[in-house]
Structures are given as structure tokens and as C-alpha cells.
Amino acid sequence: MTVAPHQACLLYFADEEAPALRLAQAAGMTAQAVERHRFPDGELKLRLPVNAAGRLPRRVVLLRSLHQPNEKLVELLLAARTARSLGAQQLTLVAPYLAYMRQDIAFHPGEAVSQQVVGGFLAGLFDAVITVDPHLHRIERLEQAIPMPQAVVLSGAEPLADLIADRRPNALLVGPDGESAQWIAQAAARHGFDHAVCTKVRHGDRDVAIELPPLNAQGRAVVLLDDMASTGRTLALAARLLLQAAAASVDVAVTHALFAGDALQVLHEAGVGEVWSTDCIPHPSNAVPMAGPLATALQSVLRT
DSSP states (O other): OOOOGGGSEEEEOGGGHHHHHHHHHHHTOEEEEOEEEEOTTSOEEEEOOOOTTSOOOSEEEEEOOOSSOHHHHHHHHHHHHHHHHTTOSEEEEEESSOOSOSOOSOSSTTOOOHHHHHHHHHHHHOSEEEEESOOOSSOSOGGGTSOSSEEEEEOSHHHHHHHHHHHSTTOEEEESSGGGHHHHHHHHHHHTOEEEEOEEEEEETTEEEEEOOSOOOTTOEEEEEEEEESSOHHHHHHHHHHHHTTOSEEEEEEEEEOOOTTHHHHHHHTTOOOEEEETTSOOTTEEEOOHHHHHHHHHHHHTO
């Protein structure tokens, strides 16, 4: 059955009101907040916005970007199960950042493969998931991690490339590791940027070594481009090497601005100039809005 977007309801939490309203406006939907109360012992109580009859529409969308995810996963469990009991028949999660995707195999005996666990958890709650640049390594498609018919992946590569074309025409795009190669190529192709990818060897969360690829960075405006930045150490190492190779400038563009701890300070101390990100995770570096692409994907899901 074809359903107009305005017949669905977008639910959000108070800390994400601004992105929720942007998405609702772009998608032509009504946005309503989920009330959230924390008890003294840390437990949560949620109250979903219902109509006069105490019901929700048949189609419900929940916006929750899953940075700092642990408590938010409990929120999803409570909100999704409650929405079902209140009449929601098609339940869609819009998670611009999707957590727990990096651990896709057990590297040591006894390790939890969080991608499978969290992916199965989300598949048991929702009918569709829409996200942006999930951090996938050894799988090609998101539905391999979240087993459902509609696991929709958008990318920040091209919107970031548009920003770079405006701010740094004729930039040299550099990816910090081999995993970024396809993503870098996608961004570069949009405006014909020169591009290359570093080689990275990771010894731990904060212990990495990288090598620059064969390239001539002398006098070039270089933009380090990646799907996410957490500690910033890898990008900082690459920036130092590029500046030693006589790059005129080094900026950073990422989809997901996690920037834990002193990450931004580390980048700037390494000589990075500007830092740009999408608004998938709220951060002062946000320069690329994703409401439009997310709304287009959401409208497509709602019409199925």
C-alpha cells in the first residue's frame, strides 16, 4: 500500500530535537518527542506521544543516532516494544550513526561479536533501518549485519566532496587506510579529485603506524577523508607525514565526528587546519546537513 509521508509519525528524544525537526521538515512529517524520565537508581521510564485514543499511527519512525550507544540501546528496546503495543505496524529506525559495527569477528577466544549481537537485536525491533556510512569491514552489505529486508545505507562521501570542491578546489584527497579506498574513490569521482590511500598498521586503539602512498603532495591542498574519526591519532599521523612531504595545507573531512577526548586538539597540534563533518553526530565541526538524503530514503521506505 502506498502511504504519504505525512501519515507517519517521527518520534525523537529531546537531545535530538534539532536534527529531528530538520528531518521531519524535509520528509513532510510530524515530529513528536518521547518523554524520558530517569529514576534515582538509573532506570529509565519512557512515554510515547499518542492520540486521543491512546494509539500511534500504523507507520512510526524513530530517530536515534547511536553515538554513546549503551543507554540508547535500552531506549530503543523500550520505545520499539511500546510502539508495537500502541498500534505501530511498520517501525523504522533512522540511526545516522550506527554503533557496534566494527567488531565483526572474534579476534580472541570468548570475544563477543557485537555486530552480530546488536544487528540481531535491531532486526528484532524494527522493520527497516536507515543509516549513514556504517563502519563495516569484512561484510559488503548492511543486511548481513542487520538481517532485515530494508537495511538502507547512505553515504556522506559525495556531500563531503561537494563541500571540499567549494572550500578546496583541486584538492588532493587522501584516505588514512585501505578500508577507505572505495569510499575515497567515490568522493573523488564526483569532482575529479586526485586521490590516494595510506597504508595503516594498527597495534591497538591508540597505537597505529601508517605509510603514505606514492604521491606528490608538494604545494597541494590535501584533505584527509574518512567515514569516522574517534581518537584522531591516525589522521594526525597522516597529517604530519603530508606536511613533511611539503603539502601546502591539510584539512580533515569525516562523516561521523566522534572525536573522543582530546581528538580535536591532537589534530590541530599535528598541523590540521579545518575540520568538517556531516551532522550525523552533533559537533561544532558539522558543515554538511544530511536531512535531505535521509528524508529521501525515509520516504522510499514508507512507500513500500
